[in-house]
Amino acid sequence: MTSPPEASASSRPGAHPDGPAVDAADRYDVLVVGAGFGGLYALHRSREAGLRTLGVEAGADVGGTWYWNRYPGARCDVESIDYSYSFDPVLEKEWRWTERYATQPEIRSYADHVADRYALREHLRLNTRVTALRYRSESADWTATLATGDGTDEVRARFVVMATGSLSIPLTPDLPGLADFEGTVLYTADWPEDGADVDGQRVGIIGTGSSGIQSLPILAEQAGQVTVFQRSPNYSVPAFNRQIPDDEWQQVLAGYRDRRAKSLYSGAGTPHDTVNDDALTMYPALVRAALESRWRDGGVLFGKTFYNQALNQDVNDLARRFAEEKIRLVIDDPAVADDLIPTDHPLGTKRICTDSGYFQAYNRDNVALVNLRRDPIVTVTAGGIRTESGDHPLDVLVFATGFDAMTGAIMRIDIVGADGVRVADVWADGPLTYLGMAIPGLPNLFAVNGPGSPSVLANMVLSAEQQVEWLADLFSYCGAHGIDEVACRDDAAVTWTEHVDQVASATLFVRANSWYLGSNVEGKKRVFMPYIGGFGNYRARCDQVAAHDYEGFVLTRIAGQS
Ligand code: FAD
Ligand code: NAP
Numbered sequence: 001m002t003s004p005p006e007a008s009a010s011s012r013p014g015a016h017p018d019g020p021a022v023d024a025a026d027r028y029d030v031l032v033v034g035a036g037f038g039g040l041y042a043l044h045r046s047r048e049a050g051l052r053t054l055g056v057e058a059g060a061d062v063g064g065t066w067y068w069n070r071y072p073g074a075r076c077d078v079e080s081i082d083y084s085y086s087f088d089p090v091l092e093k094e095w096r097w098t099e100r101y102a103t104q105p106e107i108r109s110y111a112d113h114v115a116d117r118y119a120l121r122e123h124l125r126l127n128t129r130v131t132a133l134r135y136r137s138e139s140a141d142w143t144a145t146l147a148t149g150d151g152t153d154e155v156r157a158r159f160v161v162m163a164t165g166s167l168s169i170p171l172t173p174d175l176p177g178l179a180d181f182e183g184t185v186l187y188t189a190d191w192p193e194d195g196a197d198v199d200g201q202r203v204g205i206i207g208t209g210s211s212g213i214q215s216l217p218i219l220a221e222q223a224g225q226v227t228v229f230q231r232s233p234n235y236s237v238p239a240f241n242r243q244i245p246d247d248e249w250q251q252v253l254a255g256y257r258d259r260r261a262k263s264l265y266s267g268a269g270t271p272h273d274t275v276n277d278d279a280l281t282m283y284p285a286l287v288r289a290a291l292e293s294r295w296r297d298g299g300v301l302f303g304k305t306f307y308n309q310a311l312n313q314d315v316n317d318l319a320r321r322f323a324e325e326k327i328r329l330v331i332d333d334p335a336v337a338d339d340l341i342p343t344d345h346p347l348g349t350k351r352i353c354t355d356s357g358y359f360q361a362y363n364r365d366n367v368a369l370v371n372l373r374r375d376p377i378v379t380v381t382a383g384g385i386r387t388e389s390g391d392h393p394l395d396v397l398v399f400a401t402g403f404d405a406m407t408g409a410i411m412r413i414d415i416v417g418a419d420g421v422r423v424a425d426v427w428a429d430g431p432l433t434y435l436g437m438a439i440p441g442l443p444n445l446f447a448v449n450g451p452g453s454p455s456v457l458a459n460m461v462l463s464a465e466q467q468v469e470w471l472a473d474l475f476s477y478c479g480a481h482g483i484d485e486v487a488c489r490d491d492a493a494v495t496w497t498e499h500v501d502q503v504a505s506a507t508l509f510v511r512a513n514s515w516y517l518g519s520n521v522e523g524k525k526r527v528f529m530p531y532i533g534g535f536g537n538y539r540a541r542c543d544q545v546a547a548h549d550y551e552g553f554v555l556t557r558i559a560g561q562s
Contacts, residue, residue: 018126018128018149020054020123024153024155026156027157028052028054029051029159029475030157030475031142031157032053032160033144033162034057034162034448035055035056035057035115035163036063036064036111038449040111040120041085042161042464045472046472053123056124056129056130056146057126057128059126060126061108062111062120063107063112064111064165065167066108068189069188069211070195071188071211071214072191074103074215075103076102077101077210077239077300077351079270081097082259082263082459082461082462084110085114095110097249100239100241100244100298101354131152133414133445137443137485141156142157142159142444144157144160158444159444160444162447163449166405166450166460167405168403169403169412170403171402171521176379176380181382184196186396186399187399189403201223201224202224202225202394203219203223203398205229205398205400210234210351213236213358214353214354215400216361216367223366225367226361226366227369230370230371234352237323237353238355238356238357239298263459266536267534267535268457269458269462269463269535278315279306280312280318288322290305291318298354302352303352310346310507313346313508316508317346320347328341330360331359331363333363339369340362349509349514350515351456370392380397404521406456406516407427407431407451408521411427415442418443419441423439429525430525431450432497433447434489435452435496435541435552436451438487440489446467452496453530453531453538454535457516457530463535466535474546482557483555483557488553488554496552499533509528509532510528
């Protein structure tokens with residue numbers, strides 16, 4: 001099934017051990033930063049178009065999210081058959097997903113397979129972080145500073161694709177006394193490669209978003225005792241995960257192209273429909289049947305049972321009450337259920353978690369819940385966590401505390417564009433983008449799955465594909481028309497960003513303190529960052545811009561270039 005890679009880059013004379021050697025005097029057509037699903041496809045697509053392309057990845061291997069987030073229980077929450085590349089029907093056919101929601105190791109193997117199958121490692125520097133990017137207007141290109149294990153390198157490229165991830169900068173709270181803790185500290189977003197032995201240990205988990213929720217049931221099975229320190233409860237819907245039997249797989253293969261076609265112009269990059277009737281005027285038994293049916297579909301889909309569930313509080317309340325009922329049914333202690341049911345946000349306005357036995361884990365004798373809203377952390381001690389009510393002895397402390405989402409990875413790079421424009425200044429009041437890809441003042445640099453695009457509100461493999469393909473077309477257009485510099489117009493970026501904001505403001509999403517709004521990072525401007533107008537609509541808008549000779553961009557030929 002897997003084609004072996006050609007001679008590995010590191011086995012060739014003069015190559016760097018982590019990938020191809022680079023020379024600052026030499027210029028690439030495209031530099032791709034990040035080797036998650038976005039970066040791998042950008043690397044492949046640019047190479048296929050005959051562009052000289054270098055990929056750079058901070059991690060020791062490909063996979064992005066699925067390389068880093070190795071915690072027990074990690075799985076996708078979009079069905080595997082949808083959460084996978086659609087660009088090559090042969091790839092679709094040769095890769096056999098074994099479970100409805102694949103595990104992290106399986107998704108990581110898939111990323112590996114893709115890297116090998118399309119010989120991408122040849123063109124990829126691993127263990128290498130881009131720390132700075134400087135634009136030179138005279139030559140219309142970027143110089144990137146690369147931090148490697150053994151020093152720094154520089155590399156030049158005409159175009160830069162920032163496939164740096166929207167959930168790739170983990171956050172760890174600065175808890176008092178943390179440095180004194182004598183046990184083991186683990187992070188879901190950088191779990192040890194060889195796993196962590198928690199057998200019989202007293203484990204504390206801080207964080208009850210998807211990462212904490214997925215890991216609890218497995219950790220509870222392995223550990224002696226688990227204490228969950230919960231600040232905010234979250235809605236979680238069972239995955240109803242299962243193996244995909246052969247006959248079903250054959251049906252998937254037969255219908256794959258149709259399934260993809262439906263996803264490409266859908267609201268969220270998956271082939272699922274919502275109920276298009278108004279739940280408030282429907283016969284109550286039909287409302288209940290629709291909710292029951294969606295609940296049984298499993299996971300995040302429940303947040304989109306009715307077309308206006310994220311727009312109308314009364315409709316949302318119908319789904320919310322139904323979810324609450326379901327959650328209460330599986331928790332033995334009503335007082336624990338009270339603590340686990342959210343009351344502070346409409347259902348679906350924070351990402352709904354997709355779990356396998358999360359709420360049931362609280363019925364175990366070895367799992368305890370500490371409600372930090374009632375009983376806040378006072379300090380971490382050498383032997384555990386002290387809350388106002390007393391000490392919780394721990395051997396292991398797990399942080400599942402989220403990410404500096406959407407802007408974090410780009411803002412952590414020292415990026416200076418034309419005329420000294422810094423990304424940190426352009427984005428000081430929230431991310432300003434044109435189509436979620438271009439940033440004013442930073443010509444020839446484009447984000448994939450960035451703010452201002454559907455990204456985290458869609459199936460992100462397909463959203464990355466759509467943007468990468470759009471960018472590949474743009475690069476070809478530049479080649480064909482002798483264009484060296486592509487800069488978005490300030491007014492186009494302002495109009496797009498206002499549109500992103502207006503669409504979000506009409507929804508219930510702005511009522512939640514979510515990472516979509518940057519609420520989880522102290523001091524971060526509260527701006528709804530992803531584009532919520534729908535994946536299909538976004539695609540159509542991007543296509544329209546391209547069809548109108550890239551309206552909103554200034555395309556320039558620089559004397560002496562090309
Ligand atoms: P990433 O996979 O985040 O890759 C970005 C890469 O860029 C990283 O490897 C990072 O090391 C690298 N990088 C960042 N900065 C630099 C730098 N300066 N220099 C060099 N390298 C750099 N989405 C879904 O649609 N469905 C899911 O089921 C789903 N499950 C998820 C589960 C978890 C645990 C998490 C954290 C996220 C999940 N997501 C899911 C979102 C997920 O991030 C995307 O689906 C997708 O994997 C993103 O791919 P990407 O290539 O855009 O970014
Ligand atoms: P998250 O949803 O942001 O959750 C972080 C958790 O940590 C929250 O419960 C938060 O509480 C808590 N927290 C943060 N700082 C804290 C502190 N100082 N004290 C106590 N609690 C603190 O992060 P995540 O779980 O990693 O998920 C992020 C996103 O990644 C998800 O929304 C999803 O898009 C994706 N993801 C998907 C899957 C999947 O199912 N495939 C799995 C994991 C992640 P507050 O809410 O009170 O801030």
